[in-house]
Amino acid sequence: MKLFVAVLMLVQLLWATLEVEDKPGGLSNVTQITEANINSTMFSNEVVFLNFYADWCHFSRRLVPIFEHAATQLKLEFPEPGKVQLGRVDCVKEPALADLYDIQKFPTLRLFYRGQPVRREYRGLRTTEALVKFVKSQLRSKIFEFKDPDDLVRIDPKRRAVIAYISDTDSLDYGIYQMMADRFKNDCDFYLRVGDYLEHEKFPRKLPALVFRPDIARTHGQDELYGGSLSDPWQVEPWILDKCVPLVREVNFANVEELIEERLPLLLLFHLPEDVPSIKDFKSIVEMQLADQRRQFNFVTVDGWKFEHSVKHMGLSAKDLLIIAIDSLNLCIHSPIFGHVHTGKLSSHAGYSSTTL
Ligand SMILES: *[C@@H]1O[C@H](CO)[C@@H](O)[C@H](O)[C@H]1NC(C)=O
Numbered sequence: 319m320k321l322f323v324a325v326l327m328l329v330q331l332l333w334a335t336l337e338v339e340d341k342p343g344g345l346s347n348v349t350q351i352t353e354a355n356i357n358s359t360m361f362s363n364e365v366v367f368l369n370f371y372a373d374w375c376h377f378s379r380r381l382v383p384i385f386e387h388a389a390t391q392l393k394l395e396f397p398e399p400g401k402v403q404l405g406r407v408d409c410v411k412e413p414a415l416a417d418l419y420d421i422q423k424f425p426t427l428r429l430f431y432r433g434q435p436v437r438r439e440y441r442g443l444r445t446t447e448a449l450v451k452f453v454k455s456q457l458r459s460k461i462f463e464f465k466d467p468d469d470l471v472r473i474d475p476k477r478r479a480v481i482a483y484i485s486d487t488d489s490l491d492y493g494i495y496q497m498m499a500d501r502f503k504n505d506c507d508f509y510l511r512v513g514d515y516l517e518h519e520k521f522p523r524k525l526p527a528l529v530f531r532p533d534i535a536r537t538h539g540q541d542e543l544y545g546g547s548l549s550d551p552w553q554v555e556p557w558i559l560d561k562c563v564p565l566v567r568e569v570n571f572a573n574v575e576e577l578i579e580e581r582l583p584l585l586l587l588f589h590l591p592e593d594v595p596s597i598k599d600f601k602s603i604v605e606m607q608l609a610d611q612r613r614q615f616n617f618v619t620v621d622g623w624k625f626e627h628s629v630k631h632m633g634l635s636a637k638d639l640l641i642i643a644i645d646s647l648n649l650c651i652h653s654p655i656f657g658h659v660h661t662g663k664l665s666s667h668a669g670y671s672s673t674t675l
């Protein structure tokens with residue numbers, strides 16, 4: 319019986335190896351991207367999903383058939399040209415492209431929407447199903463239209479949202495709003511009302527208008543009206559970045575790797591799963607006292623039950639929650655008295671630790 323399984327596995331392995339070696343030279347639904355064709359590929363497709371690889375890397379080789387299958391499946395579902403294209407970049411042969419996109423490891427998967435990279439690289443599962451699902455999720459329209467300002471009560475209070483009020487869709491404002499929605503669709507939800515001014519308490523006084531609604535279930539924050547010009551992308555983009563990528567983020571298993579790769583020390587609040595008031599207080603205090611430290615620290619909240627191993631690692635247990643800790647990414651220190659954050663000690667703590675760790 320055991321032997322049978324072993325033989326089966328051997329056959330499977332062989333099959334996978336054959337396919338890996340067979341594909342690159344031959345026909346493929348994955349385009350080989352070089353400096354010569356990258357621009358034309360980017361700008362003739364709505365979505366381009368690129369695999370930056372190196373042949374010497376085992377994980378790159380393992381991805382080849384998976385990526386190929388994903389491309390074939392997507393080609394079947396979206397046969398029309400100009401919709402989706404998967405491509406691969408040999409980073410050994412194309413060092414300028416690897417440089418341009420700041421590729422640090424292989425394989426790196428990045429998606430481009432109308433030539434613009436989406437903010438985060440793909441870090442999900444490397445299976446055909448997961449890749450196809452991801453690409454399809456990026457194709458969906460990311461702007462939800464609504465008519466009546468009362469419809470906005472349906473916005474998920476756990477998500478951040480940007481709401482635009484625009485008089486018509488032929489305007490430059492609308493084009494820029496679409497661009498922003500494409501760029502930040504993974505960080506915020508985007509809503510739109512097209513039409514004339516309405517006399518309504520929930521309606522901004524002047525059009526066009528842009529409003530940010532924070533994740534009200536998790537913060538003390540309220541709606542904020544954008545004060546700049548909507549037709550100036552250089553003003554709109556930093557505002558949306560600032561709102562949609564918050565100063566204090568929640569750590570989960572999906573983003574922990576990305577946070578660590580940003581290589582900033584972490585200032586963490588470990589909390590009980592249901593302790594929303596402490597999360598809100600922590601956010602307000604960080605925003606008030608530590609906003610100028612955005613480039614020195616990553617401020618995060620952590621469910622102390624989900625990340626129990628991290629709590630144990632500090633020699634503590636679930637009954638010690640709340641815990642504030644600083645992780646310089648080398649070692650952890652903790653300040654068990656959450657009350658300190660209310661008295662201004664959090665900022666002195668952060669200042670102290672960032673200079674001594
Ligand atoms: C591709 O486009 C960029 C700017 O969009 C330009 O700098 C670069 O020269 C173009 N590359 C080629 C090969 O045309």
Ligand SMILES: *[C@@H]1O[C@H](CO)[C@@H](O)[C@H](O)[C@H]1NC(C)=O
Pocket residue numbers: 345346347389390391393394
């Ligand atoms: C490319 O995709 C199409 C549609 O799924 C498929 O019929 C074709 O066999 C694929 N080509 C290769 C070389 O895999």
